Amino acid sequence: MKPETIALHGGSHRADPTTGSVAVPIHQTTSFQFQDTGHAARLFGLQELGNIYTRIMNPTCDALETRLAALEGGVAALAVGSGQAATTFCVMNLCAAGDNIVSSTDLYGGTWNLFANTLKQFGIKVRFVDPVDPENFAKASDERTRCWYAETLPNPKLQVFPIAEVATLGRRLGIPLIMDNTAAPVICKPFQHGAAVVMHSTTKWIGGHGTSIGGIVIDGGNFDWAAGGARFPTLNTPDPSYHGAVWTEAAKPLGPIAYILRMRTCLLRDLGAPLSPFNAFMAIQGLETLPLRMERHCANALRVAAWLAQHPKVASVTHPSLAQGEAARRAAEHLKGGMGSLLGFELKEGAEAGRAFIERLKLFYHVANIGDARSLAIHPATTTHSQLNEEEQRMSGVTPGYVRLSIGIEHVDDIIADLEQAIG
Numbered sequence: 001m002k003p004e005t006i007a008l009h010g011g012s013h014r015a016d017p018t019t020g021s022v023a024v025p026i027h028q029t030t031s032f033q034f035q036d037t038g039h040a041a042r043l044f045g046l047q048e049l050g051n052i053y054t055r056i057m058n059p060t061c062d063a064l065e066t067r068l069a070a071l072e073g074g075v076a077a078l079a080v081g082s083g084q085a086a087t088t089f090c091v092m093n094l095c096a097a098g099d100n101i102v103s104s105t106d107l108y109g110g111t112w113n114l115f116a117n118t119l120k121q122f123g124i125k126v127r128f129v130d131p132v133d134p135e136n137f138a139k140a141s142d143e144r145t146r147c148w149y150a151e152t153l154p155n156p157k158l159q160v161f162p163i164a165e166v167a168t169l170g171r172r173l174g175i176p177l178i179m180d181n182t183a184a185p186v187i188c189k190p191f192q193h194g195a196a197v198v199m200h201s202t203t204k205w206i207g208g209h210g211t212s213i214g215g216i217v218i219d220g221g222n223f224d225w226a227a228g229g230a231r232f233p234t235l236n237t238p239d240p241s242y243h244g245a246v247w248t249e250a251a252k253p254l255g256p257i258a259y260i261l262r263m264r265t266c267l268l269r270d271l272g273a274p275l276s277p278f279n280a281f282m283a284i285q286g287l288e289t290l291p292l293r294m295e296r297h298c299a300n301a302l303r304v305a306a307w308l309a310q311h312p313k314v315a316s317v318t319h320p321s322l323a324q325g326e327a328a329r330r331a332a333e334h335l336k337g338g339m340g341s342l343l344g345f346e347l348k349e350g351a352e353a354g355r356a357f358i359e360r361l362k363l364f365y366h367v368a369n370i371g372d373a374r375s376l377a378i379h380p381a382t383t384t385h386s387q388l389n390e391e392e393q394r395m396s397g398v399t400p401g402y403v404r405l406s407i408g409i410e411h412v413d414d415i416i417a418d419l420e421q422a423i424g
């Protein structure tokens, strides 16, 4: 089925089997009644999959997980309390102290902090490389490299990541590529280009209305973790916390889901951070209209980028539609349904003019979020990326005068009118 249909019908939920409810019910419960002691033992022993306790699984979350897995073309998913939790789980599912991952420098500021500072506390080293040359990932890897990590459409640079090239290189070395596809749902399908795992902050375009924080990890089911052997000890060696289960073996009767199964049964069990059923419901409401909204988001952003590019007071505009050379080729290869709705620009008069522009906006909200149905603006150097030092800001593409816009689904004439009066 096509994305528009999957967004409404995909996954485990049809009508609720007891009530007939068409909308996904909010299962606001901590626990689920077992049929008998044998049933309880089978669920705990993973001989049968079913609901036990909402920290580990919940039917409302399951509806979201299975629908997003279907939309991305993966085999299974795990919903968690935020995009940050999703990224943390992606890495911690494979790494222990002494291990490393290789990551693109082009990252959301929060992910940068997690990778550069917090993971270091746990002995996990992140090696940052410039994605301009895909070979950089291979050069930075060794036998303790557990995965590669990148964002499809990273802001502020908005240069599309070369998913296909890097994933192919990684597969040759037996290293999986994990993609943060937050800014490109529907318009990019990382599994089709060889990614092994996809994560999203559902807080953004999927939720779409700026109401609920959430995250999801989707297993592509397309990576042979068992063949990786010693590279993936968390999946290929006996797990003392689960009676010595080897996850690549334990998952076999259930499908190619070793990675996501271990994430649920170990990380979610031990670290917590589940998505609440209510927030899962909110994400599902957003998801149902996501393909339609993406169309409008992308069409509006295209118009705004072209308008800003010809404005006499604008020094530069960053949007994939305006990319040149290799960056343009990568955008065309990976973004099939539109060029996204993030864009950046700098005013000729610099940082002070950028700040004044934000102060004058009337329709745009001045917020840290992106991917809301409403148009949003922010000055990254003093906000989202302010915890990075100058060198880190430069590496991730943040210059002092850069203004980031997340273009909403209002009428484009009204969006441009607000920008026009604010530029002055």
Ligand code: PLP
Pocket: 082, 083, 084, 085, 108, 110, 111, 151, 180, 182, 183, 200, 201, 202, 203, 213, 214, 215, 370
């Ligand atoms: N990934 C990207 C690309 C983001 O923009 C964000 C948040 O801005 C995150 C991950 C983290 O998501 P959350 O805010 O839901 O924790």
